[in-house]
Amino acid sequence: xxxxxxxxxxxxxxxxxxxxxxxxxxxxxxxxxxxxxxxxxxxxxxxxxxxxxxxxxxxxxxxxxxxxxxxxxxxxxxxxxxxxxxxxxxxxxxxxxxxxxxxxxxxxxxxxxxxxxxxxxxxxxxxxxxxxxxxxxxxxxxxxxxxxxxxxxxxxxxxxxxxxxxxxxxxxxxxxxxxxxxxxxxxxxxxxxxxxxxxxxxxxxxxxxxxxxxxxxxxxxxxxxxxxxxxxxxxxxxxxxxxxxxxxxxxxxxxxxxxxxxxxxxxxxxxxxxxxxxxxxxxxxxxxxxxxxxxxxxxxxxxxxxxxxxxxxxxxxxxxxxxxxxxxxxxxxxxxxxxxxxxx
Amino acid sequence: xxxxxxxxxxxxxxxxxxxxxxxxxxxxxxxxxxxxxxxxxxxxxxxxxxxxxxxxxxxxxxxxxxxxxxxxxxxxxxxxxxxxxxxxxxxxxxxxxxxxxxxxxxxxxxxxxxxxxxxxxxxxxxxxxxxxxxxxxxxxxxxxxxxxxxxxxxxxxxxxxxxxxxxxxxxxxxxxxxxxxxxxxxxxxxxxxxxxxxxxxxxxxxxxxxxxxxxxxxxxxxxxxxxxxxxxxxxxxxxxxxxxxxxxxxxxxxxxxxxxxxxxxxxxxxxxxxxxxxxxxxxxxxxxxxxxxxxxxxxxxxxxxxxxxxxxxxxxxxxxxxxxxxxxxxxxxxxxxxxxxxxx
Numbered sequence: 001x002x003x004x005x006x007x008x009x010x011x012x013x014x015x016x017x018x019x020x021x022x023x024x025x026x027x028x029x030x031x032x033x034x035x036x037x038x039x040x041x042x043x044x045x046x047x048x049x050x051x052x053x054x055x056x057x058x059x060x061x062x063x064x065x066x067x068x069x070x071x072x073x074x075x076x077x078x079x080x081x082x083x084x085x086x087x088x089x090x091x092x093x094x095x096x097x098x099x100x101x102x103x104x105x106x107x108x109x110x111x112x113x114x115x116x117x118x119x120x121x122x123x124x125x126x127x128x129x130x131x132x133x134x135x136x137x138x139x140x141x142x143x144x145x146x147x148x149x150x151x152x153x154x155x156x157x158x159x160x161x162x163x164x165x166x167x168x169x170x171x172x173x174x175x176x177x178x179x180x181x182x183x184x185x186x187x188x189x190x191x192x193x194x195x196x197x198x199x200x201x202x203x204x205x206x207x208x209x210x211x212x213x214x215x216x217x218x219x220x221x222x223x224x225x226x227x228x229x230x231x232x233x234x235x236x237x238x239x240x241x242x243x244x245x246x247x248x249x250x251x252x253x254x255x256x257x258x259x260x261x262x263x264x265x266x267x268x269x270x271x272x273x274x275x276x277x278x279x280x281x282x283x284x285x286x287x288x289x290x291x292x293x294x295x296x297x298x299x300x301x302x303x304x305x306x307x308x309x310x311x312x313x314x315x316x317x318x319x320x321x322x323x324x325x326x327x328x329x330x331x332x333x334x335x336x337x338x339x340x341x342x343x344x
Numbered sequence: 345x346x347x348x349x350x351x352x353x354x355x356x357x358x359x360x361x362x363x364x365x366x367x368x369x370x371x372x373x374x375x376x377x378x379x380x381x382x383x384x385x386x387x388x389x390x391x392x393x394x395x396x397x398x399x400x401x402x403x404x405x406x407x408x409x410x411x412x413x414x415x416x417x418x419x420x421x422x423x424x425x426x427x428x429x430x431x432x433x434x435x436x437x438x439x440x441x442x443x444x445x446x447x448x449x450x451x452x453x454x455x456x457x458x459x460x461x462x463x464x465x466x467x468x469x470x471x472x473x474x475x476x477x478x479x480x481x482x483x484x485x486x487x488x489x490x491x492x493x494x495x496x497x498x499x500x501x502x503x504x505x506x507x508x509x510x511x512x513x514x515x516x517x518x519x520x521x522x523x524x525x526x527x528x529x530x531x532x533x534x535x536x537x538x539x540x541x542x543x544x545x546x547x548x549x550x551x552x553x554x555x556x557x558x559x560x561x562x563x564x565x566x567x568x569x570x571x572x573x574x575x576x577x578x579x580x581x582x583x584x585x586x587x588x589x590x591x592x593x594x595x596x597x598x599x600x601x602x603x604x605x606x607x608x609x610x611x612x613x614x615x616x617x618x619x620x621x622x623x624x625x626x627x628x629x630x631x632x633x634x635x636x637x638x639x640x641x642x643x644x645x646x647x648x649x650x651x652x653x654x655x656x657x658x659x660x661x662x663x664x665x666x667x668x669x670x671x672x673x674x675x676x677x678x679x680x681x682x683x684x685x686x687x688x
Contacts, residue, residue: 074532109530137592148529151537185492185580186453188418193495193577217581218588233537234581236529237561237574241585244562248481249593 004033006101006320007093010040011068011086013105013306013313017041020105021048023313028056030314031321037099039063040086065089068106071306075109082114091118094299101300101320103291105308111301112149112294119297122329124336127153128296129161130232130303131168132239138223143169143178145229147292148236155198158182158229159206162199163339164295164332165227166209171326177210178226183234184214195231206339250274291316293323295332300324348377350445350664351437354384355412355430357449357650357657361385364449365392367657372400374658375665381443383407384430409433412450415650419453426458435462438643445644445664447635449652455645456493456638463641466673468680471497472640473505474576474647475512476583482567487513487522489573491636492580499542502526502573503550506543507683508639508676509571510553515670521554522570527578528558539575550683594618635660637667639676644668 010020017040024036038045042064049057065086069078082088087106093099095118104111112130121128129146136142143165150157162180169178182199184192189200191214203211215225217238230238294301300323304316323329354364361384368380382389386408393401409430413422426432431450437443439462448455456474465472473490480486487509494501506524513522526543528536533544535558547555559569561582574582638645644667648660667673 074534076534137595151529183581185495185577185584190418190420217584218591220585220588221592222588230581233529234578237527237578238581238585240529240561241564241582242589244564244566245586245589247562248565251481 002033003035004031004321004324005035005037005099006103006317006324007037007039007063007090007099008317009087009090009102009104009106010038010045011065011106012071013304013308014071015309016068017044017048019308019310019313021045023310023317024060025049025052025056026310026314027317027321028059034321035059035061036317037061037063037090037093039065039090039093040068041065063089063093069110071107073107073110075107075113078107078110079113079117082110087111088114088118091115091301094301095119100324101302103302103304103313103316103320105304105306105313105316108148108303108306111303115294115297115301119299119301121296122298122333122336124333125160125164125296126157128294129164130235131165131293131295132291133168133173134221136221136223140175140223140226141173142220142223142225143173143227144220144235144239145227145295146232146235147239148232149294150232152233153195153231155195155202158195158199158231159202160296160336162203162209162211162227162229163206163335165229167328167332167335168293168295169226171328171331172322173226175226179210179212179224180227180229181212181215181219181225183217183228183230183238185216187214187216189214199229208335208339291319293319293328295328298329300328346377347379348375348665348668349379349381349443350447350661350668351381351383351407351434351443352661353431353434353446353448353450354382354389355409355450356415357648357652358415359653360412361388361392363652363654363657365389367654367661368404369393369396369400370654370658371661371665372403378665379403379405380661381405381407381434381437383409383434383437384412385409407433407437413454415451417451417454419451419457422451422454423457423461426454431455432458432462435459435645438645439463444668445646447646447648447657447660447664449648449650449657449660452492452647452650455647459638459641459645463643463645465640466642466677466680468677469504469508469640470501472638473508474579474636474638475509476636477512477517478565480565480567484519484567484570485517486564486567486569487517487571488564488579488583489571489639490576490579491583492576493638494576496577497539497575499539499546502539502543502575503546504640504680506547506553506555506571506573507550507679509573511676511679512637512639512672513570515672515675516666517570519570523554523556523568524571524573525556525559525569527561527572527574527582529560531558531560533558543573552679552683635663637663637672639672642673644672 045062066084069085090102127150130149131145133141169175292303302316302320389406410428413429434446471494474493475489477485513519636647646660646664
């Protein structure tokens with residue numbers, strides 16, 4: 001069995017070690033090939049390990065880090081003062097070859113900036129992209145990127161995202177010859193911004209990418225594509241719009257002090273509806289889905305939701321394992337090398 | 345009682361005169377001050393007026409137009425070949441002072457392009473913007489613009505949209521000192537694209553605008569602002585994302601052949617839930633809300649949804665009446681004149 005070592009930013013997220021340490025232990029129990037480096041305040045981490053089986057502890061190492069980047073810190077300032085923080089040390093463990101991937105629930109902007117700084121982009125990639133896998137109503141999944149790593153993108157960058165997304169859809173979602181679309185405000189060729197039109201021209205020439213054209217944002221959940229590519233500004237707005245609408249819908253399903261016979265029925269109806277929604281679209285609920293993947297770097301970085309609970313943080317660890325096992329960075333590098341001219 | 349004359353593109357939309365003519369008659373019955381110019385194929389229109397009361401017909405004039413811009417036509421081509429189309433003739437009636445506003449359910453891109461061409465922008469406005477009023481969960485409403493009239497916008501344009509949106513929130517929604525926010529991917533000052541940051545600088549200096557800063561897309565329906573400003577690409581993506589998510593949710597509520605006692609209960613639950621959603625957010629359903637307003641021109645243009653039924657098209661007519669009665673173009677012009685330096 002091949003060993004697999006991940007670095008965890010134990011201090012990141014709203015709950016820090018209280019969530020990350022139990023999640024780490026849960027993952028160690030489930031996956032005997034897993035080895036974890038917990039980066040953070042040793043006292044805080046050790047206090048949560050007192051009752052842990054010593055056999056499990058053999059696969060767990062605490063790496064001391066003096067400080068933490070808070071979730072409300074300004075990314076640029078946080079990055080300048082990042083030396084010795086749990087997030088940065090965790091990323092440096094990948095750079096130094098001690099870990100194969102890293103998981104953090106910390107400050108998103110700082111994580112993206114630091115990851116770019118500490119781990120270098122793959123050859124052929126100008127900038128890494130943040131990616132999520134969304135469920136769609138045909139029971140499949142759609143890879144969506146970029147979600148905010150790059151506010152402005154040129155056509156070459158969008159084409160690189162398309163290649164990376166295609167590799168992810170093939171090796172993470174398991175789709176053969178995945179369809180790739182560019183997010184635009186209409187389906188005609190002349191629609192939208194210049195970078196999108198330029199990316200379309202580039203992608204039409206790439207034989208190994210199943211480019212299907214433009215899709216509009218109302219097709220996000222309809223399963224018309226396996227990969228949807230956009231710049232980070234638009235991706236962020238799209239995902240947050242979706243989150244906002246879903247939160248409003250779920251808030252309608254909260255019980256609101258109904259009483260008596262009819263009240264009981266109302267509560268039952270709301271619970272039923274909520275279960276139904278959760279079953280099909282639970283992963284769209286920002287409290288439930290977890291693990292955006294920063295791809296395009298020499299090493300895998302998983303961004304867990306800051307509010308992740310133990311189960312959700314374990315899911316992010318599993319996502320990191322999957323990315324390592326399926327050799328995502330290597331496959332992206334190989335595909336890029338084969339298909340895309342370097343952008344100028 | 346002051347006369348109010350609107351031009352209707354009778355041929356636009358998925359159903360053409362079959363919807364627009366009955367909607368026009370309904371509006372004439374409801375509003376005795378209203379006079380309508382129905383632009384389109386005279387035979388098609390007259391055939392729907394056979395049984396109409398002659399008193400009503402005194403306030404209805406059929407303006408012949410030879411051709412129609414189809415809803416799937418490419419806007420640029422449609423505009424080049426637009427002479428004599430019902431949409432263009434309807435807009436020319438405003439330009440020539442025969443109508444005060446125009447309503448069309450036709451091709452959105454062509455309508456925006458033609459409106460800019462035929463009606464000129466107000467002084468101080470570089471480009472008109474497409475605006476909708478969305479309900480939010482605190483029972484109020486938020487004015488959102490631009491929704492696709494301008495794919496790329498500089499800071500001055502965004503600031504102009506903010507001023508126009510503020511006038512709309514005050515005079516259409518009825519909010520005193522409306523809060524105005526810029527849509528961005530974070531709330532810190534340094535976030536986002538240059539035009540947004542530039543617009544923020546401009547808006548902070550405008551005393552008469554209650555500028556509250558950046559808002560993220562997950563706040564779209566939470567009522568934190570009365571006006572939300574973005575460029576047309578982002579606005580279009582935001583609105584379509586919302587539509588897509590809502591359609592998926594509503595599709596979960598469709599009855600799916602349940603039978604027997606439990607099936608009956610399921611159907612009842614779904615119907616109850618749907619009514620509940622519709623009551624609070626019916627206007628978010630793309631089949632229900634109607635009438636995006638193209639503002640910033642010398643004259644008011646209302647874009648009805650192409651799939652609008654009679655009731656929805658009547659609502660679009662009412663929106664046009666409201667814009668004329670509240671002198672929206674004049675108020676926008678006055679406000680712009682008072683607050684904004686002309687952009688260079």
